[in-house]
Amino acid sequence: MKLSIAWKMIVNESVLSLGISLIALFFAGFLATKVNQSLTAVFIVVGMILQNFFPLTIITEFIATLGIIFMLFMFGLEFSVGSLVHNQRKIFSSGMYDLLFNFPPGLLLGWILGYDLIHALLFAGVVYVTSSVIVAKSIIDLKRSANPETEYVLNVLIFEDMFIASFLACIVGVVNYGHIDARGIFFVILKTSAFFLFFIMLSRTTKKYIDKVVDIEHTELFVILILSIIVLSAGAASRIGLSEAIGAFLAGLLLSETKQRHRISDAIKPFQQFSTAIFFVAFGMSIDYKHFGSMIPIGIFIFIVSSFSKVFGGYFIGKKYELSKRACLRLGFSLIPRGEFSIILAGAIAINSAAPYHLKSLTGVYVLLSAVFGSILMKEADWFIKRFIEKRDKEVKETDNTPVLR
Known part of the structure; x- marks a missing residue:
């Protein structure tokens, strides 16, 4: 009886803290939209502030x-x-160039910071992957959907999401296996490939049957069915030692070609928006507040290095597909913001206590910097290109054409 009362008190406190978190999210988000700032960064900051008032609860x-x-x-x-x-072909070639330009620098930085192999790989993923949420929203807000570089931005994002989903599955699988060796890595890759292949074959061969199964008029039953598919797929992935996120991703892939695709999206989006906001808050609350300030200098350095590699990589991809210089640079600037996948990777595995830099705190600084300044750079890309790149090129051209006096 005493245990039941204590548990009820914990639940009540959790519900109250969740309510406070939501109202804080609303006001912070409302202010962020007024100044056209990334909600991802704002929600993380809200979490960092709230950790001073109550701990991260089991419900959160x-x-x-x-x-x-x-x-x-x-x-x-x-x-x-x-x-x-x-x-x-376009997705693979664009994505591979982006991977080659941006994954190795993160791996090198992780090694310099003293991380072991697993955490260095995780950090490389954190630095490598662009925020699909921030970039997609910015493209719509800035009305760049018809721009020549947008197709290649989206190709890179698709490749990155597919790569990181597989990468996350393998990393979590290797850790669950217990140690890193050739046999363990081969087993994880085999298991991950089989899981992916099963869902893709299911999507291609049972499309008609899936369409019939999810074609339910009753809204409540429709939502319950879709939620059951998502959660069961996530649970199945977890059961075989992969990330729950991979199961959910493949469930989305399975339902992506059904006639009910848009209805599914409309039904799940409110759940996704609510829970994703709490996810960012929970990440902010888990950041070690005491060490956050000491991470700022290294976070700024990593942001600068990774921003240059993204811009150079994007410029290279644009040139390969014969885009204009301005479009190439806009492509590069569009890939700077980091967000949701970087945070998922940072939270995938508890950081080794022997590592000199705490991965969650460092990722928090890095995501905040890239989400805020990356969004600004993306928005002001044309001004920056005109002011610093094209003006310099014009001056060089004029200097070259100046006649030499003899």
Whole structure:
């Protein structure tokens, strides 16, 4: 009886803290929209502030886990196996160039910071992956959907999401296996590939049957069915030692070509938006506040290095596809913001206590910097290009054409 009363008190306190978190999110988000700032960065800051008033509760942690699951499901739902196959060459080539330009610097920085192999790989993923949420929203807000570089920005984002989903599955699988060796890595890759292949084959061979199964008029039953598919897929992935997020991503891929795709998106989006906001708050609350300030200098350095590598990588991709210099540079600037996947990777594994820099705190600084300044750079890309790049090129050209006096 005493245990039941104590548990009820914990639940009541958790519900109250959740309510406070939500109202704080609303006011902070409202102010952020007025100054056109990234909600991702604002929600993390809200979490960092709230940790001074109450601890991270079990309910908040559970909703944050659902946030990852719903986030990855919505990513999967945006893809189409057919369109991926049709555009595979452009997606693969653009994505591989982006990977080669941006994954190795993160790995090198992780090694310099003293991380072991697993954490160095995680950090490379944190530095490498662009925020699909921030970039996609910015493209719409800035009305750049018809721009020549936007197709290649989206190709890079698709490749990154697919790569990071597989990468996360392998990393979590290797850790669950217990140690890193050739046999363990081969087993994890085999298991991950089989899991991906099963869902892709299911999507291609049972499309008609899936359409019939999810074609339910009753709204409540429809939502319950879709939620059951998402959660069961996530649970199945977890059961075989992969990340729950991978199961959710593949569930989205499975349902992406159904006739009910848009209805599914409309039904799940409110759950996704709510739980994703709590996910960012939970991440902010988990950051070691005491060490946050000491991470700022190294965070700024990493942001500068990774921003240059993204811009150079984007410029290279644009040149390969014969885009104009301005479009190439806009492509590079569009890839700077980091966000949701960087945070998922940072929270995937508890950081080794022997490491000199705390991965969550460093990722928090890095994501805040890249989400805020990356969004600004993306928005002001044309001004920056005109002011610093094109003006310099014009001056050089005029200097070259100046006649020499003899």
